[in-house]
Amino acid sequence: AESDADKDAEKAAEEANAVEEKWIKHFDSTNPERGFNLAKGGEHVPHPIRKNPWDDPDYRARVTATIKNDANTSEGKAKRSLLSRAAWSNPEVRTKIMSASKAGLNTLESKAKRSMIMKASAAVPESMIKRSEASKEVWSRPEVRKKMADIAKNRVLSPDFLRHTPESHAKVGLKNRRYITKDGQITHKICKKHGLVPITDCYVGTFKSGRNAGRLRIQCKICMNR
Structure with a gap:
């Protein structure tokens, strides 16, 4: 037989369930726009509702397909480009992305x-x-050639570049050297025909193609103008 304590506990549970149902209904909190309750309260058994839609394979497949389709449209590409430029214009975002990269x-x-x-x-x-x-x-493109030439002139034999140059490259004998440098900057080209030629009397650029594409190229003006 039920004890008085069991009866009191059962009665209290019934009252609590009734109160819960009352207020959930009052506030319409099962409505996603109004609250977060998934059930009516009390002893009601909730429907098998997933809190995270991404856990649903069908939902995930539909959304993934939609994203892929949108990504391949001109509108989607333009939107992503706009968002990317906006984010990149933020110094903090740019620094964070570069550091992570x-x-x-x-x-x-x-x-x-x-x-x-x-x-x-x-x-x-x-x-x-x-x-x-x-x-x-x-x-x-002329602008690309000019930009690469400027970069090569300012960086190729800069102190920072030399710090990362293999020791075997830095100890090349004079007879095999092509340039004379001072304080990390090229001052003369060693021309096979005219000997030491001041850098001001040379054409400075970069190789356009081949395995040396993009590397520094210094040519004696006397040789080139003949």
Whole structure:
């Protein structure tokens, strides 16, 4: 037989359930716009509602397909470009992205992965042709050639560049050297025909193509004007 304590507990639970149902109904808190209750309260068994829609495979598949379709439209690309430029214009965001990118690129796993991808790509003839055509197209732009030449002149033999130069490269004998430097800057070119030529009497630029593409190129004006 039920004890008085059990009866009192059962009665209290019934009253609590009734009060819960009353106020949930009063505030309409099962409505997502008004509250967060998933059930009517009391002893009501809730429907199998997922709190996180992303846990539903069907929902996830539909949303993923929609995102992919939107990403391939001109409107979607324009929107992403606009958002990207807006974010990049924020110095804090730009610094954070660059720091994260550098940290990720400097890991052994990342370096190994990039190396593997580059080797695999280099082995595909179509990929080599595509890269060559893209490189030629870029180097055909006067503004690109000028920019690369300016970068090469200011950086190639700067103190920072020399700090990262392998020791074997830094100890090249004079007879094999092509330039004379002072304080990390090129002052003369060693021309095979005219000896030491001041840098002011040289054409300074970069190689346009081939394995030396983008590297510093200094030519004696006397030789070139003949």
